[in-house]
Amino acid sequence: MAGGPVAAGGGIGGTGTPKNKWSGILMTAFAAFGGILFGYDTGVIGGVKVMDSWLRTFGKDNGSGTYGISTSTESLVVSILSAGTFFGALLAAPMGDFLGRKWGIVSACLVFSFGVALQMGAKAIPLFVVGRIFAGLGVGMVSCLVPMYQSECSPKWIRGAVVSCYQWAITIGLLLASIVNNATQHRPNNSAWQIPTGIQFIWALILAAGMSLLPESPRYLIKRHRDEDAAHALARLLSASPHDPEVSVELDEIRANLRAEEELGESSYADCFKMTHNKILFRVLSGIFLQAWQQLTGINFIFYYGTTFFKRSGISDPFLISVATNVVNVGMTVPGIWLVDRAGRRSLLLIGAAGMLFCEYIVAIVGVAVSDTNLAAQKVLIAFVCIYIAFFAATWGPIAWVITGEIFPLNVRAKAMSMATASNWLWNFGIGYATPYLVNPGAGNANLGVKVFFIWGSTCVGCLIFTYFCIPETKGLSLEAIDVLYQNTTPIHSVAYRRRLIAEEEALGPVGMQEKELGHEKEKSGEHLESV
Structure with missing residues (x-):
């Protein structure tokens, strides 16, 4: 899902595990709390938009005593946050350089809180949408600044796990939102949706106060x-x-x-798309498309529209099922955090894509072949949705972001990461906006319903093929060694070459690898000038 971490910089510390590093780990792990903001907001909107009190405030009478909103309004309300995050991510880099990492995060919390206040006071859709735009700006800035702070302050030997904690915080935010939504859904007045919305002030306050105390x-x-x-x-x-x-x-x-x-030297955005010996173009496009494929797994369909989907599938308590799916999401992210620095990035992405496509095809087939009133079919549908979420949470959820932070060359890393982050938010917005038109009944809509899982299963086939041909194994390598890997091998043969690089890095050390890479860059630049 969107909002996951992007590692920037090389972190601190060597390859060992000195006891005095744990204080730094705990401090940088706290910064992951920023993920709560995005996860909770995503979960809240997925629930409140189907609450009677929210629909009475922002919807229209359908003529039968019930209230509803149009497909276009639902699409706008859900997806507009991602439009805000797109621009927030682009603003994060200059803000982080001007105010610093930690004060940039504090400022982002203020912007987010302003957006929440607008939503709380809204009586019509336009002001509610504006509030979600400002909340999105805050979330977008946090999504870049928190992982940047984490990766620059955490020890290298555990960088992948620490940065992955941001993704885990997103899943916890989703779970908290589903619990609060379930607890307030039957309240008879606007407090049913205002309480879940207002709780976001607490998360922003905790993050801002905590960050102000950190170095x-x-x-x-x-x-x-x-x-x-x-x-x-x-x-x-x-x-x-x-x-x-x-x-x-x-x-x-x-x-x-x-x-x-x-x-x-300084590099421009144009340098990110140059064909060089360092495969800059290939690496930048790999990062941009990796973020696109993460969104195309369809995971945010469950968290944006899961409550609506389960309700239309005949399940009697869709809010409770949403709580269960979020428990799976939180729990299965932990194995992903543990495995990312052990089993490897490439292998886990391949396993995750294969597992997700199998589950999604099963959900689609069962949903089409069996009536939604069949209790056994409902149980199968819920079970395979949960297994699908488990595969995502342990693989593509945290690991796609870890890889994005590792694969870019030193001289274009910041710019390439900003484009990869923007790609994630852009696809998040596009999928969030298009989904109601794909699944909802009514004139002008595709009315796919559960058949939409045929689309998500097919895109997971694309994830599998893309990973096999474009994503190398980078487990255990420094950022400098990853440059060498790209220069001398292909993703398909990267596992064997990686072992050789690890032995070389142990002999030279991190600074030695940096100096070797810098010398290699100068040598190649000189060869290029001679040829010109």
């Missing part, structure tokens, strides 16, 4: 030439004195990484 990213401070502040920030992350030799070593490594970036 700033040492990498950001070094980049701003605030070396003394960087030493104090890193000392807090390592539970050490600012004058500790280990702090000095870590700062030297950060400076070496930044020098490498500066010597490679």
